[in-house]
Every structure is written in structure tokens, then in C-alpha cells.
Amino acid sequence: MIRIPMRTLTLVTSSLPLLGFIICVLISFFKDFEGVNYTHCRVYNFLPSISASIGGFTPQRYIWRVAVAFHTTPRFLFAFMYYNWHRQDTQNWNKNSKYKTLCQANLGVNLAELCCLLGLTYVSSEEDYKIHEKCFIFFVVFAFIYMVTTCCLCHMRKTPMIQRSRRLKHYAFIAFVLSICGFSYFFVRHNLYCEPYVYSMFAFCEYISVVSNIGFHATVAVDFRDTNIVISSLDNEPVNTQNGYLLR
Template identity: 25%
Template sequence: MNITLPPVSYSIGIWSPQKYIWMMIMFIHLPPRLAFLTLYRRLFLISAPKSEWYARINYVYMLTLWAEPFGLILVSVVDINGGFILHALGFAIWIICFNFNMLFNILLHHFGGCRDVHDRMETTWRIKCVIFLVGYFCAISTPITYPYFTAHCSSYAYNLFSLAELIEVGCNSVFYAIAYFEFPKTRITIGIKSVQRNLNELDKSKTQMAPALPHKDAV
């Protein structure tokens, strides 16, 4: 068997140090993904038409946005040797939720009227449609090529599976990077604000707030 194209699992499997590099990048990547969820939730709620199905799709979209990072964490933490079933389950959750996220995003973008706001929003919508089509066909090929590889030890099938994985990861990165162009003036700042207080005022407040000592009668 001649495998010429390495799968994504080589970076998240049992091999070191690439697994630890992947884990570090993934957990750095996770907080911005939560910010992505907040941005699109507000966008689609603001532009939401008075339609029951639109509200339902928006609700399900929020659920799949939460489920996708969970699948990514599961497929990354549990490697093939640690538990193949959980690893495969995490991969399935990730790839299914990602494709539904693309579909829901495109539908809400269109029926919410976002395409009419600016030419940029029309361009990003068209790009997202292309990414969805590419990612969809890659996703539906994986449950065909991998079982065929395990049944027949076909290097051709495994190379196709690896190629689909790589394309799917690329689609994932590009699709979510489009948010930078759809929210060009949005800035999210996370930090800790220090409050400086006058030490003399602090001492006075402590003195005033301190309870009086109980008076003990002399015996």
C-alpha cells in the first residue's frame, strides 16, 4: 500500500511534537470562535424578518455553532489509539456541524436581507456559497472513501480521504475568516481594568467599616 498524501490525523494523532503544536493552536483558536458566534447571532437577530422558520433556523444555527468546537476538541484530545469510536464520533460531529453551519449562515445571510446592505456582503455571500459546495462534496466523500480503504486497503481511497480532510480544513479556515470582511469595523477587546484608589481613602473606609470591639466590663 502506497500512501502519498498524509491525513490531518498525522497532526492530531499520537505523534509528537505536532500533536502538542496542534493542541496549542486549537485552544488559542477557540476563544475567537466564541466571538464569531456572538457576532453572527447579533447580526441575524437584528436583520431577522418576522418569520417563524427564520427564528428556528437561527436557533438551530446557534446550537451547531456550539457543537462544532466540541467535535473539534473531541477529535483532537481523543486520538486513534485512545479510542477510535470517540475519535470518529468527534470527527463526524465536527464535519457535519461545520457543513450545517455553512448552510445556515448562507440561508440567514440571504433571507435576512444582508446581501442588500452593501456590495461587500453580496461578494462574501457568493464566496461562502462556493466554499459550501466544495466542503459539502468533500464531506459526503469521507464516509465512502474511509470504509472502502478499511475494507480493501486501497491507497487510492485513503489518498482521496486525506485530500477531502485537507480541503475541508481549508474550507473551515477560509469560511470563518470571511467574518473579518463582513465586520470590518468591529473590534472586540478583552482585558482587565485596574482601578486605582487613594490609599488614605482606603484606610478611612476600612476604619469606618470595621465593627467596634465589644466592651468588657471589669470584674
């Protein structure tokens, strides 16, 4: 039987895409600077976009794919843990149909966000730009809806929750929304005017969106701070699942 504290699992899960992203950008910056900063209008830029950093060159492509692969399984687990956590607010679940529907929608968009992340990871812009682009767009859309529905559920909860978690979620959500506005503006401006440095500003806003998205999901460590993941291979083994989730 193995017990894994949620804080440890969350730290590892959040660190994988964050470190993978940082490593890919650094390698791209020092190893493939001209290639990752190349644009159709050939103006000078100094920061590579995420798509160029994670999918255009090796070993960056493989580093990012491995990081996302190991990070995805716990994320699916967290999605269902949050769904059960919201259901435990029985005052809302049994009496408020809007709360129940919002919980179900929250789980759905969370899973959809993960699927889109897998799509944009394993289909790079170099391999199929249209599929990669659509996966990225839907990833942003589903991530936005997930954050909105999560914040709404936090406000609707009758069962008390940690104020620090709610506050961190709000900060991460605001940063994510601002980054979306930023990279949308700079992307349109780049395609219209092809000015130097504009695509780099687009890339910087992308970086903020990645970090804020990871930070939002990392608040699971606060919400489930006293929870352990219990892994047991024996059906008849007595297991204390208080403050824990049992996996067999």
C-alpha cells in the same frame, strides 16, 4: 483599553489551525512517514490522514492542540457576534418565526461544532479511537448544518449584506460538500478493497474539508470588516462602542 480590528483577529484566528495543520502534516511527512501512512492492510500510501498527523506522534500532537486552544476562544466570540448580527435584522427577527428559530439553531450547531473540534483534538485516535471517531463524525455533521443554516440566513436577510461574503460562503460550502463526498467514498473503498493510494486520496479530501471549513468561518472578516473588539478593564471608563464589541 485595547482595540483589536476584526480583520486582524480573524487573520490570527484562522491562521492558527491552518498553520498548525500544515506544520503537523509536513512534520509527519518528513519525520514519521511510515508510521502516519500505515494502514491495517499495509498498502502503500503517500499522504497521512489528519487523525494520524495531529494525534499519533509528537510534537505534532502538541502543536495541533496548542493551535486549537488559542483559536477556540475567539471562535466562541464570533459565534455570539453572528447571532447578534442576525438579530439586528429586526424585520425578520420580529415578524418571521422561521428566521428566529433558524438563528437559534445556527448558534447551537456552531457551538456544537466547536465542542466536537475540541473533542477530536484532545482525544486522539491513538488514545480512544471510538470517541475520536464520533467527535469527527459529529464535527462534520454540525459543520455541514452550520454552513447550510448560515447560507439560508444570508438569503433570508432583509438587511443588505456584502455580496462578496455571500459568494465566498457559497464557494467554501460547495468545496466542503464535495470533500465530504470524496473522503466518504475513498474511506469506504479503502476498507472494502485495500488498494494502494486510496487512503491518500481520502487524506487529500480531508485536507480540502479543513481548508474550506476554515475559509467559511474566515468570512467573519468581511461581515465585520469595520468592527473593533474593545477590551476595557475599567467600568467607569468612557468607551465608544460604535462599530465595536465591548469586553470588560
